Amino acid sequence: MEKIIVGYQGEHGTFSEIAVHHYYVNEQFEARNYTNFIDILNDLESGKIDTALLPVENSTTGIIYRTYDLLKDWDVFAIGEINVRIMENLIGIPGSSITMIEEVYSHPEALSQCQGFFLKYPNMKAIPYQDTAKSVEFIKACNDPKKGALASYLAAEYYDCPILEKNVNDNELNTTRFLCVCKGQRIVEHANKISMYFVVNHQPGTLYEVIKIFAENHINMLKLESRPLKGRLFEYCFYIDFDGSLENPVVQEAMNQVKNLCVEMKCLGSYCKAMEE
Numbered sequence: 001m002e003k004i005i006v007g008y009q010g011e012h013g014t015f016s017e018i019a020v021h022h023y024y025v026n027e028q029f030e031a032r033n034y035t036n037f038i039d040i041l042n043d044l045e046s047g048k049i050d051t052a053l054l055p056v057e058n059s060t061t062g063i064i065y066r067t068y069d070l071l072k073d074w075d076v077f078a079i080g081e082i083n084v085r086i087m088e089n090l091i092g093i094p095g096s097s098i099t100m101i102e103e104v105y106s107h108p109e110a111l112s113q114c115q116g117f118f119l120k121y122p123n124m125k126a127i128p129y130q131d132t133a134k135s136v137e138f139i140k141a142c143n144d145p146k147k148g149a150l151a152s153y154l155a156a157e158y159y160d161c162p163i164l165e166k167n168v169n170d171n172e173l174n175t176t177r178f179l180c181v182c183k184g185q186r187i188v189e190h191a192n193k194i195s196m197y198f199v200v201n202h203q204p205g206t207l208y209e210v211i212k213i214f215a216e217n218h219i220n221m222l223k224l225e226s227r228p229l230k231g232r233l234f235e236y237c238f239y240i241d242f243d244g245s246l247e248n249p250v251v252q253e254a255m256n257q258v259k260n261l262c263v264e265m266k267c268l269g270s271y272c273k274a275m276e277e
Contacts, residue, residue, distance in 0.1 A: 004029040007040040007052040013133035013155025015084055019053045019178040023082045037067065041074045044183050051079070057177040058086070060113050060170070063225050068239050071181070071268050072197040078269020079188050080180035085173075088114055088150040090165040091136050096145035098164045103127055105135035106150035114150060117168040124148070136161055179269060191245045191270045193222070196255070199229065199237045199264040207238070210258050217254040219244055237264070246270045 006029050008016040020031045032049060034040045043049045056067045071078070088110050092101060101124055104111075108128040111118075118126055129135040135149035136159045148164065149155075156163050179195070200206040214221050222241040229235045244251040246267070259265045 011133040013158040078179040101148040105129040195268040
């Protein structure tokens, strides 16, 4: 069996890499890391990789709009999802200790999720950096015991740095949701969740009519998010998750009814709901 080639954003040790390992735990795969989402999607569309794991939502900070904004514009389709528990750890260089740390580097979202930790240690200065794992690489290169990083256990292992304090998140249940995406649309067996993008006709009551269609067809809406439309003042697009399968005639009819009320609509994916971490 050929290995599945999977793309993810970030250095070795990021939570995106952990998501890849968890998602493909029972399969043969080769993980390839990228510096940005655009390069991932380019290689996905060109066939250089088979799938990619992209973060789309965090239980503390909410939807990750930069991912959704890309999904709607590329020929990709979500075929699965996985939830990964985010456990940020304070990592130092060998020989350092928690009392020595004065500067803590990490991705801005990671820093924002650990505000209680910085209140506990007011002498530590939070400094935004490229990503969580890259921050560990940086402090090791600096070889300064006053510098620390917030990152995963995998980053600590990869760069052979000690964890000075475990799980410093404000929310112990902090979780990031990842979508597994491929090129083009696929039918996933036993799919029970759908993600969709749409822009309604700019008329009073149209969004209400869309929501009414789901209610009248007894389709459970799981999430509805709005996002400003680029180049259009105070007009919005919407991202929605709901229960269902593309093979279900009721769902098909509901989506057709919604399409009639929209100037744009795209199904972003149909997949099986993630198991709880």
